[in-house]
Amino acid sequence: MSCTLDDGFIRYVGSERSGWLMPLNPDDRMPLKQRSRRAAALVISGMIVGIALSAVALGESSSKPIGDWSEEELGRYVDQRIEQRLQKGRLTEEQLNARIEQGILAFIAKQQARHDVKPIQPDDHVLGNRSARITLIEYSDYACPYCRRFHATAHRIVEHYQGKVNWVYRHFPLSIHNPGARQAAVAAECAAELGGNAAFWDFSDRIFDRARSVGGELSAAELVSLATEVGLEREPFKHCLDSGGTLAAVQADVAEGTRAGVRGTPGNFVLDNATGAVVPMMGAQPYEQLTHVIDQLLARSPGGKQPMTRSKQ
Secondary structure (H helix, E strand, O other), X not given: OOEEOOOOOOOOOOOOOOOOOOOOOOOOOOOHHHHHHHHHHHHHHHHOOOOOOEHHHHOOOOOOEHHHOOHHHHHHHHHHHHHHHHHHHOOOHHHHHHHHHHXXXXXXXXXXXXXXXXXOOOOOEEEOOOOOOEEEEEEEOOXXXXXXXXXXXXXXXXXXXXXXXXXXXXXXXXXHHOOHHHHHHHHHHHHHHHHHHHHHHHHHHHHHHHHHHHOOOOOHHHHHHHHHHOOOOHHXXXXXXXXXXXXXXXXXXXXXXXXXXXXXXXXXEEEEOOOOOEEEOOOOOOHHHHHHHHHHHHHOOOOOOOOOOOOOO
């Protein structure tokens, strides 16, 4: 699930099933129908992320967009398609799994070709080991409730992989959340300018925590108060915020995110710094789905390729 640009151009599917897909774990012992149902649901929903396919595109006569289907409606449709496929093709479990994996790998290749996201830059806000093999790049909006949910998930990811994964936070305040979201991003850049990387992350954590308690965006006075809580001096921070001197950094992030294909938040990319592989994972992806993708990337051999250039610590 994600916050999206409210201009009719793109809407992501509001479903936990939407997201990135990877081959099934061979050690997964769930029953055939359950496994097939899960994989098929992921394939169907993953293919419609960001492109709002209609039911007609999947062979249905209904004109109701599939993005508007409920979880129950999607589940029934997936079950019907699986049963039809199994009866028509009389596939064994091994054959079905092989076809599912082939389809997923083909989808991965197409998605990787569509995105051009920059690796870690010297001025990026990075949590974790800068030299980690895997980088989670997030384009985020402080006023987006799905970004708030994903923020906690990303923290868990960095902690779980103990130096193998780092997290880059880049700004992408949506027009529907401005001026509040943009002002919060400018404030976070002020925190970084005055207090460094640690202050940026502490300040960002507090923005999301405070926004949850107040039920929305924060005022300028509340942002100044947060700055003092993380140990920043009130007047220099207020001057930075009022001057808007860090707005250019926020705008640069938005421009880069747009070029990378981000249209909603959180806009996430999992980057393998050893191979250059980039896996887009748009929306507030669940922890389990992120770990599945990261584990798959870590299991791959770099194959003799040179690692991508990383910034100095």
